[in-house]
Amino acid sequence: MIRSSAFSLFSLLLTLTVRAEVVDIDNAELARLTAAGVPVIDIRTAGEWQQGGVVEGSRLITYVDERGHVDAPAWLAKVQAVAKPDQPVIIICRSGNRTRAAGQFLSGQAGYEKVYNVKDGMRAWVQEGRPVTAVASAVAQCPSGARC
Secondary structure, X not given: OHHHHHHHHHHXXXXXXXXXXXXXXXXXXXXXXXXXXXXXXXXXXXXXXHHHOEOOOXXXXXXXXXXXXXXXXXXXXXXXXXXOOOOOEEEEOOXXXXXXXXXXXXXXXXXXXXEEEEOOHHHHHHHOOOOOEOHHHHHHOOOOOOOO
């Protein structure tokens, strides 16, 4: 009985240490991490990208479509083309709400070890006067053959 309880506790602790970490970051940390080469995935819709622009270098991969649907397997396949589960990744949306759900999916179900959630999203980035890039420029930066 004691061995069984000890094994269960050990298994639980091991699971908790293997789980990915979702870290909320602000715009200063976003700028620092992107300068260090951590990829940014903008999960907003195409209309939002066109309306407000994107952080330079972002990969454009919608998580929740205009009808509120999520195709998690298709989205994950696109994310994996940008960053593997053992690599850090930054996710951004309009206000930080959708990225919270996407981050939990990446950490809890897809095995990503380090996910950065831009807690106040593009809204705060723009309000701080930080630079944005037009969607056409962002799409042009997408590697040939990749879906950005």
